[in-house]
Amino acid sequence: MDEHPTTSWQAMQDGNVFYRRQHLYNISGKLPDLSDFIIAGCRYGGPIAIMRDTSKIVTLNRAAPALSKSQVQVYSPAGEALLLFSWDQGKIVRFGWALDERLILLNEEGVYRIYDLQGEYQQHSLGAEAAEVGIIDARIHDNGLVALTSALTLLEVKNWEGGRPLTLANPSLSEPPHAWAIIPPDLNISRHVEVLLSVESTIFTVDNLESIDQRLSRGPFTHISPSPNGKSLALLTFTGTLWVVSTDFQRSMAEFETNNVVGAEGFVKQIEWCGNDAILLTWDGLAVLVGPFGDTLQYFYTGSLFAVTETDGVRVMGPEVCDLLQKVPASTLSIFRPGSTSPSAILYDAWESFNNRSPKADESIRSIKPELAKAVDECIEAAGQEWEPYWQRRLLNAAKFGRGYLDFHNPVDFVNMGQTLKVLNAVRFYEIGIPLTYSQYNYTSPSHLITRLTSRNLHLLALRVSSFLNLRPDVVLKHWACAKIARTRPSATGTGKDVELTGDDEVCKMIVEKFEQLGGTDVSYADIAKRAWEIGRISLATKLLDHETKASDQVPLLLTMKEDRLALNKAVDSGDTDMVYYVLLHLHKRLPLGSFFRLIEDGGDNLAPARRLLEVYAREQDREMLRDFYYSDDRRVESAVLSLDEASRATDQTAKLTSVKTAQKFFSEDKDRNFEAKMMDENARLLTLQQQLEKETDGKISFFGLSVNDTIRQCLVNSLSKRADKVKTEFRVPDKRFWYLKLHSLTEVRDFEGLDAFSKSKRSPIGYEPFVRHLVEKGHAKEAIPYVSRCDSPKKADLYVECGEWRLAGKECKDRGDKAKLEEIRKKCPNSMILRELDQIASTMK
Amino acid sequence: MADRGAQNDAVSANALDMNILREIAKKSLVDALNSVNGAKTLVLDASIAGPLGLVTEVSLLKHHGVDKMFWLEPGPLTATTTNIVYLSRPSVKLTKIIADQIKRHGRESQKRNYTLILVPRPSTLVSRILEEEGVLGEVNISAYNLQFIPLADDVISLERDNAFKELWVDGDETMIYDSAQALISLQNLYGTFPRIVGKGHLASRLAALLAKPASKASGPSSSDSLLASPVIDSLIVFDRRVDMITPFLTQxxxxxxxxxxxxxxxxxxxxxxxxxxxASAQTTPNTASTSQQPSAAPIIVKKESKKKHHLTTLTDPLFAELRDLNFSAVGRRLNKVAHRLDEDYKTxxxxxxxxxxxDFVGKLxxxxxxxxxLRLHTGLSEMLLPFTRTEQFNKSLEIQQNxxxxxxxxxxxxxxEExxxxxxxxxxxxxxxxxxxITTGGIKTKVLENLKREILQSYGYEYLPLLLSLATPPLGVLLSTPLPPSTAATIPTSKYPYAALRKSLRLLIDDNPEALEEVExxxxxVYSGYAPxxxxLVQCIAQKGGVLSNPAEKEKGPSEANAGAPKTSGKVHAHPIVGWKGFEDVVEAIPGETIDIVLNHPERGASSGLPITNIRK
Known part of the structure; x- marks a missing residue:
């Protein structure tokens, strides 16, 4: 029933390499004539989008309905129409596909929309500047695009989140390039996008840093096409020569004359890569595969066709069929190649013999016994490469048969392959229409496949596939719930308010139940609620949001729903201060100041953290608001502290004084803050006094802003002793402190006479020991000596020692008859001369 | 506060390789830098420079395209490259500086690419301020998630200088959230904490964030069923408020x-x-390792030819020996080492x-x-010695002890007052x-007011807000008795039961010099007779025996009789974590919530009630 795999093979290059034309789908009559359309194909077995090419004349008749507006249609590779929408914005300059099968449309005003397969879109812009200049062309890759403005500069967009476009280096072109292409960031060593522009006879490579002229002479080029791995380029010269070169232009790989192709009419339409080592050239009705050494294979179609490069081949959509052209994979080749004697071929042969009950089977197996494991692996691998389940099964059976002869063989590969093929066969079914190959599937990951299924609203299949592959059902469930909400709308509305409410309850219940039943614990209810809110089902959104546990998801939606207090409470509960700021700043912007404050103040202790955060922010950024806030909440102390803070920042004397007085006033309004009020009163008095002092000294000495202590010191240092006394009495400075101050100040200016007079002015409240110690510390030992005699007797000897007066110390000991002390001093003495003197004193004692 | 996480992990240090954290921090920095293509000027928030210096070197930055580095300071920025990368904490002040610099460039019509890398995560506040300043559109904002930094092989820290003020004075709880995030990252590395024990109001906020089932939020989404950690027995969380006494003492x-x-x-x-x-050692290769420079060193303006030195036990085994010695014993130890070294040279x-x-040359x-x-530490001790001899130092020690x-x-x-x-x-x-x-439970109002007046007059009236902050709850470390009626309502709960704790936790120990050696x-x-x-409290959880009696005293007899017995035999061994058991009353008396959460993980479900097996040796 199924043709042998080799029937679709064709040999190239002396029969060593084979290419196969895998027939995927019959699509006759399903697609319009592609020659009238501009087409963009999505990789990895994705759909194609078509839009009428307005530069071509179309006959208007009944069969082709008039397309008055520009419309975009999307078809699956199996020819099923997936989506149709019309475009009412500015002229589309380019459209293409993102990795996740979303269609990107960019218009000349720099606006781009991202459509999913359900026709939902997000809109972003390249910015005002781009809109003004206008966009003339763009290249779209999996994760971004590069646009060419009419000023001939390049703008890059990374990701599809609407980020600010990045300006690439200016190539300084004078006219649009003849052709251009980009190499996506993930294929470059630098991990940044690279743009290739065909300018005159050469090519410029441009990235975000520089524009390099590659100094070629063969141009201009009409096509530039980078290979899927980004390592090689296919260039078509103006004269029709296909030139394959490495991306760094260092190595020329192949050349091919396109003018000589038999049956080709007109210009080459497309240059697409077939994997990384062959190139497909298309004309209307003809596709020519050019191998690495310039050998060709020709494929004929009944009309115009469109080719999409895949990582492991090239997909061709003709009017009748959808084909996959690819190099026959090594494993398949080694099994099915005519006359192959590889172990895997023999294993396959043995299995067939076994099925035919032929004894040859045993003999064959024995002959390859040492390499049997490898043969089994190869059969498993080859099964993955087959399109028809019949051959997949046969190859897996052969592998299983071989396994039986092995003592030990890890079954994981076998089981995985079986599972994978089951999944692949399911999605390849024409109604689904995703002709994904095994290697593409491995490259894009199973979860990517799940996303693709859900975006087609194939939730049941997606759910089954994910549970079959042991993936989490969350993604599917989330998408399902969103779709559910969108779909249930018509049935719930229309018959009065009550009906809608019960409808909401039902949907919410259904969603929650489904999630719990299928274990979708990580699904974000907030995302779903957001969807509900977006389509105007507010009560449903609120209900769903109650099930959300993550504040970071709940809060933004609550804010958009104007549930301010709830949002703030949730944000505070989450402990995430950034989230609290998010709410606060948002509300501050939206609400009148009065109600904003009320909202926070009414929150009580629960909202205290939010209040503190607002204060932190306002102290730096918006002091006016903070003042109002404190005032409206009767927080006198905080108001006062704020005034003091301003006082400390003030550079102007009057401003400072005013701020201090304001603070004093605030403190005095709080009956528990008598002390603080008094202090601020003192402060204000001091500042006034200091102003006065500055005036008296003609501004030569600065006083303003000093502490009481420093004011006194400043007076003493500048011989304004009377003023110092005045400050002392006015501010009731205790004697002790004043004495220390005066001692320190007079020592500082070396006014030892003044110090002496001061020390004798009355009995020192701090004693005289501090005099000695301070003078010694400051290096005035000699001046310290007279004070020792006025200290307490027991300490005198030690103090003399500190002054370096050993003899006097000795004498002191003698006078007091303290022999032990003398002995102690003797031990510490620095040189023999003093020692002798001390000994002498000791001897005279007793 | 920043070190809060550290003490807990210290206990099981042998099991955890903290260097992973450094590697992770280094790698994500490189990734953050590489996201900007080409040569770049790095503008650094000074408060990150220190922590960054513990993670990476300047050469690494240079290697990844950093052309020049500047401090993030007010004033114009002159950069030679088109790419300017700011690395900063999300602070309002710094953001305004950044905005100012960008606007300046704009006025001079210089075209630059600005990237602002925020540490540790992007901030709404910063975006808002950039927006208000009208430069948001020109800045690419990304994040560099710098979390725990290993300071030693048993200490990790977030190195956030202002954490205490932010939490207790400003009431900005960002630090709690960031700590929780960092701890969650730690859980992702080592498994979840089987149990969280702790004390204090903010500690309980942190514990609540960790215990919340929604903490999946920040972890990688796939880590659905993280296993309870095999290497961490428990997380112990305190907030500083639990022990405000220790930081007021002189270490x-x-x-x-x-x-x-x-x-x-x-x-x-x-x-x-x-x-x-x-001069003599400059030629030896070893100096390179002993005088490691922090990343920011080349742009530091050197004053009085001082140099930053990394105090680490990795390259300085002598420091490991000395760091935790009571200063009174340092001289003796240095002497011993000097003798040993001398002997080594001689033999x-x-x-x-x-x-x-x-052999000798090999050892040289x-x-x-x-x-x-030895030279370094002798010099350092010499520098310290005069300080320790001043009257002020000794007077304050005396007051503290009394x-x-x-x-x-x-x-x-x-x-x-004197x-x-x-x-x-x-x-x-x-x-x-x-x-x-704190120790007396409040100072008499009259006396306190007099003291405050003395302070304000001596040091300046600008310190009034500081005095107010110290007295305001939740900090409340400078209280008067009786309290003014308005605040009285909130404060009694936070009165600290010092006298009771002194007995129940055996805080004071006789500190005569002979005993010191024995109670090592x-x-x-470490505080010459006072146990922090x-x-x-950690001992209450992990080493209950150590709280009740001194191990050294108990072991005295046998170790004297048998001189050969190693001294370590006196150490109290850790035991399985059973929460606060036995000290419930003591802990309850301290203000703030008491935390003891056993986290049930499906894998451990059955064993939740049993003591958790402990793998420490």
């Missing part, structure tokens, strides 16, 4: 004194160059045969490193005053 270990008197920031200490690079110089000589490098370290013993509280306060008249440093005064307030096994030796409350 008396060697490292502690270096911090008190010279200052240690991000494990770096600034020392005179002469101490670090002796080696006597070597006769060629083989012996070769090691000896020189040790020599250099206050701890609740000995004649009134005369201590008089002594503090110190004010003598013009002692404000910081010293405030520490003593707060200590007095008890933590109290926080440490005692």
């Amino acid at each position: 008396l270990t060697y490292e502690g004194l270096v911090d008190e008197l010279i200052g240690i920031r991000n494990s770096h200490v600034e020392l005179p160059v002469s101490l670090l690079t002796p 080696n110089l006597q070597s006769k045969t060629v083989a012996q000589l070769r 490098g090691g000896l020189q490193t040790e020599h250099q370290a 206050l701890l013993a609740s000995y004649e509280a009134n005369s201590q306060i008089a002594a503090i 110190m004010i008249s003598q013009g002692a440093e404000l910081q010293v005064i405030l520490r003593l005053l707060c200590l007095a307030s 096994n008890d933590i109290s030796y 409350i926080s440490i005692r």
Whole structure:
């Protein structure tokens, strides 16, 4: 029933390499004539989008309905129409596909929309500047695009989140390039996008840093096409020569004359890569595969066709069929190649013999016994490469048969392959229409496949596939719930308010139940609620949001729903201060100041953290608001502290004084803050006094802003002793402190006479020991000596020692008859001369 | 506060390789830098430079396209590259500086690419301010998630300088959230914490964030069923408020004194160059490792030719020996090491045969490193010594000890007043005053007002807000008795039961010099007779025996009888974590919530009620 795999093979290059034309789908009559359309194909077995090419004349008749507006249609590779929408914005300059099968449309005003397969879109812009200049062309890759403005500069967009476009280096072109292409960031060593522009006879490579002229002479080029791995380029010269070169232009790989192709009419339409080592050239009705050494294979179609490069081949959509052209994979080749004697071929042969009950089977197996494991692996691998389940099964059976002869063989590969093929066969079914190959599937990951299924609203299949592959059902469930909400709308509305409410309850219940039943614990209810809110089902959104546990998801939606207090409470509960700021700043912007404050103040202790955060922010950024806030909440102390803070920042004397007085006033309004009020009163008095002092000294000495202590010191240092006394009495400075101050100040200016007079002015409240110690510390030992005699007797000897007066110390000991002390001093003495003197004193004692 | 996480993990240090954290931090920095293509000018928030220096070197930055580095400071920025990368914490002040610089460039019509990398995560606040300043559109904002940094192989820290003020004065709880995030990252590496034990209001906020089932939020989405950690027995969380006494005391270990008197920031200490690079040793390769430079060093303007030195036990084994010694014992230890070194040199110089000589030459490098370290620490101790001899230092120690013993509280306060008249440093005064307030349960209103007046007059009225902050709850470390009626309602709950704790936690221990040596096994030796409350609380959880009695005393008999027995035999061993058991009443008396959460993981479901197996040796 199924043709042998080799029937679709064709040999190239002396029969060593084979290419196969895998027939995927019959699509006759399903697609319009592609020659009238501009087409963009999505990789990895994705759909194609078509839009009428307005530069071509179309006959208007009944069969082709008039397309008055520009419309975009999307078809699956199996020819099923997936989506149709019309475009009412500015002229589309380019459209293409993102990795996740979303269609990107960019218009000349720099606006781009991202459509999913359900026709939902997000809109972003390249910015005002781009809109003004206008966009003339763009290249779209999996994760971004590069646009060419009419000023001939390049703008890059990374990701599809609407980020600010990045300006690439200016190539300084004078006219649009003849052709251009980009190499996506993930294929470059630098991990940044690279743009290739065909300018005159050469090519410029441009990235975000520089524009390099590659100094070629063969141009201009009409096509530039980078290979899927980004390592090689296919260039078509103006004269029709296909030139394959490495991306760094260092190595020329192949050349091919396109003018000589038999049956080709007109210009080459497309240059697409077939994997990384062959190139497909298309004309209307003809596709020519050019191998690495310039050998060709020709494929004929009944009309115009469109080719999409895949990582492991090239997909061709003709009017009748959808084909996959690819190099026959090594494993398949080694099994099915005519006359192959590889172990895997023999294993396959043995299995067939076994099925035919032929004894040859045993003999064959024995002959390859040492390499049997490898043969089994190869059969498993080859099964993955087959399109028809019949051959997949046969190859897996052969592998299983071989396994039986092995003592030990890890079954994981076998089981995985079986599972994978089951999944692949399911999605390849024409109604689904995703002709994904095994290697593409491995490259894009199973979860990517799940996303693709859900975006087609194939939730049941997606759910089954994910549970079959042991993936989490969350993604599917989330998408399902969103779709559910969108779909249930018509049935719930229309018959009065009550009906809608019960409808909401039902949907919410259904969603929650489904999630719990299928274990979708990580699904974000907030995302779903957001969807509900977006389509105007507010009560449903609120209900769903109650099930959300993550504040970071709940809060933004609550804010958009104007549930301010709830949002703030949730944000505070989450402990995430950034989230609290998010709410606060948002509300501050939206609400009148009065109600904003009320909202926070009414929150009580629960909202205290939010209040503190607002204060932190306002102290730096918006002091006016903070003042109002404190005032409206009767927080006198905080108001006062704020005034003091301003006082400390003030550079102007009057401003400072005013701020201090304001603070004093605030403190005095709080009956528990008598002390603080008094202090601020003192402060204000001091500042006034200091102003006065500055005036008296003609501004030569600065006083303003000093502490009481420093004011006194400043007076003493500048011989304004009377003023110092005045400050002392006015501010009731205790004697002790004043004495220390005066001692320190007079020592500082070396006014030892003044110090002496001061020390004798009355009995020192701090004693005289501090005099000695301070003078010694400051290096005035000699001046310290007279004070020792006025200290307490027991300490005198030690103090003399500190002054370096050993003899006097000795004498002191003698006078007091303290022999032990003398002995102690003797031990510490620095040189023999003093020692002798001390000994002498000791001897005279007793 | 920043080190909060650290102490907990220290216990199971042997099991955890903290260097992974450094590698992760380094890698994500490189990734953040590489996201900007080409040469770039790096503008660095000074508060990150220190922590960054512990993670990476300048050469690494240069290697990844950093052309020049500047501090993020007010004023114009002159950069030669088109790419300008700001690396900053999300602060309003710094953001305004950035906005200002961008606007300046705009006025001079310079075209630049600006990237702002925020540490540790993007911030709405920053975006908002950039928006208000009208430059949001010109800046690409990304994040560099710098979390725990290993300071030693058993200490990790977030290195956030302002954490205490932000939490207790501003009430900005960002730090709690960031800590929780960092701990969640830690869980992703080592498995979830089976149990969270702790004390304190903010500690309970942190524990609640960790225990919330929604903590999946920040973890990688796939880590659906993280296993309970096999290497971590428990997370112990305290907030600083639980033990406000210890930080007011003067640290008396060697490292502690270096911090008190010279200052240690991000494990770096600034020392005179002469101490670090002796002329003789400059040629040896070892100096390179002993004088490691932090990342930001080349752009530091060198004052008085001081140099930052990384105090780490990795390259300085002598420091490992000294750091936790009571300062009184440091001299003796240094002496011992010097003697040993001398012996080593001598015995080696006597070597006769060629083989012996070769051995000696082989050892020479090691000896020189040790020599250099010895020189450094001797020099450092010499620097510290004069400080420790000043009257002020000794007076404040005396007051501290008396206050701890609740000995004649009134005369201590008089002594503090005396110190004010003598013009002692404000910081010293405030520490003593707060200590007095906590240990005595509040200072009489009249007395306190008089002291405050003295302070304001001596140091300036601008300190009034500081005094207010100290007195305001939740901090409330400078209280008066009786309290003013308006605040009285909120404060009683936070009154600290010091006198009771002193008995129940055995905080004070006789500190005569002979005993000191013997009680080395008890933590109290680090403060010459006072055991930090926080440490005692950890012992309440992990080492209950150590709280009740001194291990050294118990073991005295046998170890004297059997001189050969190793001294470590006296150490109290850790035991399985059973929460606060046995100390419930003591802990309950301390203000703040008491935390003891056993996290049930499906994998461990059955064993939740049983003591959790402990793998520590």
